[in-house]
Amino acid sequence: xxxxxxxxxxxxxxxxxxxxxxxxxxxxxxxxxxxxxxxxxxxxxxxxxxxxxxxxxxxxxxxxxxxxxxxxxxxxxxxxxxxxxxxxxxxxxxxxxxxxxxxxxxxxxxxx
Amino acid sequence: xxxxxxxxxxxxxxxxxxxxxxxxxxxxxxxxxxxxxxxxxxxxxxxxxxxxxxxxxxxxxxxxxxxxxxxxxxxxxxxxxxxxxxxxxxxxxxxxxxxxxxxxxxxxxxxxx
Numbered sequence: 633x634x635x636x637x638x639x640x641x642x643x644x645x646x647x648x649x650x651x652x653x654x655x656x657x658x659x660x661x662x663x664x665x666x667x668x669x670x671x672x673x674x675x676x677x678x679x680x681x682x683x684x685x686x687x688x689x690x691x692x693x694x695x696x697x698x699x700x701x702x703x704x705x706x707x708x709x710x711x712x713x714x715x716x717x718x719x720x721x722x723x724x725x726x727x728x729x730x731x732x733x734x735x736x737x738x739x740x741x742x743x744x
Numbered sequence: 745x746x747x748x749x750x751x752x753x754x755x756x757x758x759x760x761x762x763x764x765x766x767x768x769x770x771x772x773x774x775x776x777x778x779x780x781x782x783x784x785x786x787x788x789x790x791x792x793x794x795x796x797x798x799x800x801x802x803x804x805x806x807x808x809x810x811x812x813x814x815x816x817x818x819x820x821x822x823x824x825x826x827x828x829x830x831x832x833x834x835x836x837x838x839x840x841x842x843x844x845x846x847x848x849x850x851x852x853x854x855x856x857x
Contacts (some may be wrong), residue, residue, distance in 0.1 A: 664843060675848035675850045683843065721786075728800070729840075732801070732804075736784075736785075
């Protein structure tokens with residue numbers, strides 16, 4: 633059964649720093665991997681979707697990579713800003729289409 | 745505007761009183777899903793639907809029912825709510841079940857006393 637793990641659970645950095653969030657998954661037979669952002673008390677917003685045939689995706693200051701062979705994905709945030717403070721979650725599909733498994737998230741705090 | 749709309753957003757109810765949380769999307773998506781989010785346990789999938797009249801259990805389906813009679817709606821039914829179903833619930837949709845961006849509703853805070 634697919635398991636998704638995110639390390640660290642929380643991260644605090646000063647503004648302007650580049651940072652990397654990690655996501656690992658146990659079953660490499662994934663359709664895709666998605667990164668989401670969640671603000672306190674709010675729903676999730678999709679940030680990046682990497683298809684299984686892709687190695688990375690970029691959107692603005694965000695870059696996500698996917699290495700299926702090692703079961704890992706990373707989310708790189710360049711030049712972090714206080715507005716980036718949120719919880720970041722990754723998700724991969726489980727054994728069947730539609731069964732989406734989430735990591736527990738990394739809570740990011742960017743200090744001015 | 746693309747939206748996933750859940751109602752109610754906040755609800756306090758009593759043990760055993762049947763309730764329904766509605767979910768509607770305006771994007772003509774085939775795939776819809778329900779999750780619950782609990783501290784320390786993260787987001788867990790309850791049920792999902794790949795299309796009309798097609799539903800499947802997620803990881804924590806016990807105590808819940810769903811139906812998908814029309815494409816835009818996917819209600820979550822708690823036939824006899826219990827306190828351990830107190831949680832934050834999210835509905836989500838995407839074009840298909842595996843290859844597309846997923847859109848989430850704003851969440852429904854449910855407390856069962």
